Amino acid sequence: MASQQCDGTLSAEAARALETVLNTQRFNAAPTGGLERTTGELVQDYPESQRRTPRHALCRTSPAIGSDQIKIDFRLHREVERPGGGHAADMHAYDMGVKALSGPRMAELYVRCVSPRIEGSDDRPARIRGGLIFLRSKLPDTVRIREANLTILHSVTLAVVRKLGCENDAGLTEKPVFKALPE
Numbered sequence: 001m002a003s004q005q006c007d008g009t010l011s012a013e014a015a016r017a018l019e020t021v022l023n024t025q026r027f028n029a030a031p032t033g034g035l036e037r038t039t040g041e042l043v044q045d046y047p048e049s050q051r052r053t054p055r056h057a058l059c060r061t062s063p064a065i066g067s068d069q070i071k072i073d074f075r076l077h078r079e080v081e082r083p084g085g086g087h088a089a090d091m092h093a094y095d096m097g098v099k100a101l102s103g104p105r106m107a108e109l110y111v112r113c114v115s116p117r118i119e120g121s122d123d124r125p126a127r128i129r130g131g132l133i134f135l136r137s138k139l140p141d142t143v144r145i146r147e148a149n150l151t152i153l154h155s156v157t158l159a160v161v162r163k164l165g166c167e168n169d170a171g172l173t174e175k176p177v178f179k180a181l182p183e
Contacts, residue, residue, distance in 0.1 A: 002027060006059035006072060006156050007035040013175065014155035017148035021139060022070065024063035034058040038074050039117075039163045046118050046126055049076040055131070058156060069135040072156050077110070077129040090141050093181040097157070097171055098127075100150060104139040107132040107149040109157050113166035128170070130157040147178050 002015035005027055010018060019025050038058040045053040055073040062069040091108075094100040099110040112125040132153040139145045154176040161170040 001025075005030050005061040007032055007159075009035060009058075009156045009159035010152065011155045011158075011175075014152045017151040018061065018070070021134075021145060021148050021152070022061070022063045022066075022068050024066065026064040028062050028064055030059060030061055035159060035163055039160060042074060042076060042126070042128065042160075042164065043117055045076050046120065049126060050078065052078065058160070067136050070152070071133050071135060072130065072153065073133075074128060074130050074157075074160060077127050092146055094150060095179040095181055096150065096154065096177055102146040102150045102153075104141040104145050104149075105134045107146075107153045109150070109153050111157065111161060111166070111170035111172060113161055113164055113170045115165045115167070117165050126164075128157075128160070130160065132156075147176075150178070151176050 002018045002025065003010055003012070005018060035058060038056045041056040053076040055075045057071060057073045060069060060071045090103040091101040092103065094102060097109050097111040101108045109130045111128050113128055114121045114125050118126050130153050132149055154172065158169060158172050161172060
């Protein structure tokens with residue numbers, strides 16, 4: 001079942017979105033413990049967060065039949081603005097979190113977290129980047145696919161910020177809001 005993937009972090013909408021983008025209702029068994037492990041690693045990485053920190057895989061999910069696979073990972077990131085938005089042509093910006101990008105093969109969601117679990121974050125919020133990547137996909141670049149990818153990533157990111165105890169869910173709402181930003 002889709003709802004059991006990624007340590008059960010998928011909302012009902014995100015589970016349906018996963019079934020849509022992977023075109024299945026049957027999934028390979030997924031390992032558990034990713035949410036606990038990933039949030040612990042983000043807490044440990046915080047003192048080094050002025051540098052690029054490693055990506056921590058929360059989950060991988062794939063259909064029972066087929067070669068598509070989705071990987072969702074998290075890391076702390078530096079605030080670096082690139083001229084022109086700095087994203088690939090097939091990525092589209094959305095007004096969600098600090099920054100959200102989505103395309104047919106990946107999505108990124110950036111949030112800032114102040115948490116009692118992250119010592120010093122009240123002075124310098126932890127900047128968390130969630131990423132969803134398709135390892136094999138030929139999905140078209142459509143609004144439906146982009147929003148499905150962000151729905152999945154939003155749900156898992158919301159679980160991460162709640163596990164970390166981020167104030168105000170790090171600015172995320174209960175359900176994703178799809179307000180596309182001008183290109």
